[in-house]
Amino acid sequence: MLSFIVNKQRVNLDVDPSTPLLWVLRENLGLTGTKYGCGMAQCGACTVHLNGEAVRSCVAPVSRAAGKEVTTIEGLSPDLSHPLQRAWIAEDVPQCGYCQSGQLMSAAVLLREKPQPTDEDIDEAMTGNICRCGTYPRIRKAIHRAAGMMTKGEAR
Amino acid sequence: MKPLRASFRFLAVGIAVLIFAAAISFSVSISAAEKPSAETTAFAAPSTGDGALFTAFVSVLRHPRCMNCHSRGDFPRQGDDGHPHAMNVRRGPEGHGVTAEKCSTCHQDHNLGAHLPPGAPNWALPPPATPMIWQGLTDAQICRSIKDPKQNKNRNLDQLVEHLTEDKLVMWGWNPGEGRTPIPMPHEEFAAKVKQWQAAGATCPTETGKRAKLDVPGQ
Incomplete structure (x- = not known):
């Protein structure tokens, strides 16, 4: 057991x-x-x-x-209120969506350890998460947006 | 006169026999001295001088299974050609990777099988403060670096020998899982050679030793 x-x-x-x-x-x-x-x-x-x-x-x-x-x-949140989930929706990140839960979970670890990540930080954290639709530019934008929300105290 | 001549002949023959016997005995004793004892024959180094006991096992340290985590750059390497680890994996602040790409994100404490991530307990790179980079170093430089407590995570010689011969992450090199070349020197032979080097004073070679083979351009 x-x-x-x-x-x-x-x-x-x-x-x-x-x-x-x-x-x-x-x-x-x-x-x-x-x-x-x-x-x-x-x-x-x-x-x-x-x-x-x-x-x-x-x-x-x-x-x-x-x-x-x-x-x-x-x-990740009980009501889609995690800054990353809100940023993902705001940036309309997913295309097919299949990889996106994995992307979000990796991004959540990144923001916990680096609340204001650079593009390089994002590359280092997210390269192991592949997206066949190529939504990488929107993923990067959404991570920066979520980081901004957390800085402004909008984090849950 | 006849008896006297006969006794001279007898004496001459006796001396000749004695010289011959002494020569055989001397020859046998030289052979015995040159030949290593049965205990040391299997793993004996060619010589104990000039760091030869270290160079007898340095090929293991230069093997890709070891060198891929002891190479230049703040990242691990993969394969027998030492190419940079896929997925932009980095060393990180403690040698365990960064943020969402830590070693333990994919690596377990055991191998998983063909085409799957290899694994062993404490899968990690040396930490950035003591990166223990051997790539491009001579035998002498590798020897000095592994003995230097400032470079080897403050290990004394006993702890260094323990790391080399018993650490499960190091021993993974002999059992790297399907699709990876294991270290060719048997582990038992390697451990014996390391201990032989330690027992003889852990002497390092002089500066004329060869350089590491794993030199990736631009890295």
């Missing part, structure tokens, strides 16, 4: 400890906002937070989450 917290809710699961965390999130817990992209930590679509750090859930065994706290896109 594995026990950990997902989006502030404790879960106890009887699963194979080597199961990828992504499978457990999607199949066992129904949290389908996190996407399966490449399955080999190459695209970033499956990014979630494990104790606040970005993790590719497609390759992280669920055993790694035992006793820890997982946050998915569903838990």
Whole structure:
């Protein structure tokens, strides 16, 4: 039995400890906002937070989450009020949208550690998150916009 | 006269036999002295002088499995050609990457299989304060740098030898997972050579040692 917290809710699961965390999130817990992209930590679509750090859930065994706290896109905010979510909507970032939950989760770690990121900071944080639609310029713009909101005290 | 001549002949033959026996005995003792004992034969270095005990295992430190994290630039490298790590991965303030691209974002504490990220406990680069860069250094410079506590995270010789021979991240080099070339020198042989070097005083080679092979233009 594995026990950990997902989006502030404790879960106890009887699963194979080597199961990828992504499978457990999607199949066992129904949290389908996190996407399966490449399955080999190459695209970033499956990014979630494990104790606040970005993790590719497609390759992280669920055993790694035992006793820890997982946050998915569903838990980033209860009401789409996270500055990044608001900036994403304001900049109309997504095209197909498939990679965007992973993009947002990576961007959230970036802003926590660097509240006023430069373009270089954004490149260093986000290069592992691939977007086939090429929404990178809008992602960059939205991250800067969210950083601005947080500076003005609009952060939640 | 006959008995006297016979005894001279006997004496001459006896002396000749003694000289021959002494020569054989001397030859055998020289061979025994030159030949290493059974205990040291397997991993013996060609010589113990001039840092030879260090150069006997420096090829391991120069292997891509080690050098990819001990190379120039604030980023790790990949493959046997030492190309920069995909995804713009950086060293970061503690050697664990930056913000949303830390080592542990993708790497686990174990290998995952073919085409998947390799892993070992404490997967990381040396921290920026002590980056332990060997790329482009001579054997002598590598030797001095790994022994220097100011460069090696304040390790003494025992701790350095422990890192080289027992650290699970270092030992990953012998079990890098499918699709990666393992370090060719057996780990047992490497560890014995490192300990042999330590026991003999951890002498470094002189400056004429060869330079690292992994020199990527423009990096």
